[in-house]
Amino acid sequence: MPASDARVEDSLAAAEDAGLYSMTDDCPGISRRRRGRGWSYSGTRGATVDDDERARITALVIPPAWTDVCISPVPDGHIQAVGLDAKGRKQYRYHDRWREVRDSTKFHRLSDFGAALPALRNRLDEDLGRRGLPLNKVLATVVRLLDESLIRIGNEEYAEENESFGLTTLQDEHADVGREKVVFEFRGKSGQGQEVVLQDRQLARIVKACQDLPGEDLFQFLDDTGQVADVTSTHVNEYLRALTGATFTAKDIRTWGGTVTAAAHLVELGPADTEAATKKNVLAAIDAAAEKLGNTRSVARSSYVHPRITDAYEDGRLFVCWKKARSSNRFSRSEGAVLDVLRERAA
Known part of the structure; x- marks a missing residue:
């Protein structure tokens, strides 16, 4: 099951457990429009909302900067509102009961992950021993680094918008590689400076080989035709699913x-x-x-x-x-x- 499908399934299951209607973020709902210093709200057929509905909407505290706001037409929908923030990213307001259920179950599979970890680490060793720089070898390197350092995985969009980095978006300049040691220095989420030091001869050798490839991005691989390509967070999560047979990320x-x-x-x-x-x-x-x-x-x-x-x-x-x-x-x-x-x- 794709990770996105698994997240949707978990979300809908939590809605059911909370006794709420399962909602999607594209269903018709109540729209919001600026009116003077406040807002006007109208339903799917253009009718204005009553006082009780307005009170419910006010309690959601939807940020004024959100655009394209759509509000649940029912008070017990698990998604109460959706809109775009100032950077155009989709944001949500959820029902309190849904959040309570999600908070109580978000750790539910951690024991399964812990049990799977020794076998995963063995598989990483196998891929780390491959010749050259094929995708699975570089992915094994990234996952081993993640396991040892807990550095965020990162994504291209966040790196471009915020000039902050994670493992898959690190650049060559962020790594100082010695014979047996790698020092990563980079700007992390929220602008925090990060310095991570790892003593590992095998990882140091592979990171240096990645660093020597053309281009600024650190973690790249050579595809079947010998072309250089970037490793992405999607690659990493697909790799984890392939190695474990589960939807771990x-x-x-x-x-x-x-x-x-x-x-x-x-x-x-x-x-x-x-x-x-x-x-x-x-x-x-x-x-x-x-x-x-x-x-x-x-x-x-x-x-x-x-x-x-x-x-x-x-x-x-x-x-x-x-x-x-x-x-x-x-x-x-x-x-x-x-x-x-x-x-x-x-x-």
């Missing part, structure tokens, strides 16, 4: 990495004696994950650190799982403990 790697980083930090801090100390340690762990991910504390907590890990820290289960966990050549002890926590709570 680059975000799953970052979510796993953020969760493991937080868990390892909590284990290092040890049990807390008071509620205040517990909260302080949890925030410190979230901050450690945020720093590794290049995100804010709020984003790391809501989207990249599984809440079961902080729950397990608070009730002591994290340390029980840590004592039982063992490292292997494809799985760290922290990863083993995280997987045990997620499986225990899911059982």
Whole structure:
């Protein structure tokens, strides 16, 4: 199933779980037009909305800068409004109940991803050993870098509009390659400067070979005709699906990495004696994950650190799982403990 189809299916399933009507972003709805200092709203047949509808629409707090606004004609549609922002990007306002369901289920497949990770890493090794610079070898390099560094995957549109970069949009100038070390320095999302240092002779050799190809983009490959072509985020996600047989994406790697980083930090801090100390340690762990991910504390907590890990820290289960966990050549002890926590709570 294509990733876009999977996202639509997940979205509609969440709408059903929330007891809401499943809506698409192109269905007819209530339109918004500027009227003096305010707005006028009219339904699909041109009739103006009543006071209750206006109150519902006002509560959505649709940004004034949005254009081509279309508002759900029913109060219990999972999409409540859609429009284009100042940069022409489609934006949404969702029903509160839908957001609650999505927030409670966004981490649901993380244990499946963790279980699939050792086999994925083995497959990466196979592709990293290929001759030359075919697509799968360069993709394996990008995924290995993503796994080790948690750098955002990036996309061309964002790089062009914001002059900020992710793995697939890095340029040759962003990498300083030594014999056994690669240093990446670049402008990340929200203009944050990023510096990532990796000690890995094999990756350094491949990155240097990519850097030596013609063109400014760093991660390029040689196609079947010997032509140079760029690696894209779409390539990466299709590659992950092919290797795992599941709809995993680059975000799953970052979510796993953020969760493991937080868990390892909590284990290092040890049990807390008071509620205040517990909260302080949890925030410190979230901050450690945020720093590794290049995100804010709020984003790391809501989207990249599984809440079961902080729950397990608070009730002591994290340390029980840590004592039982063992490292292997494809799985760290922290990863083993995280997987045990997620499986225990899911059982």
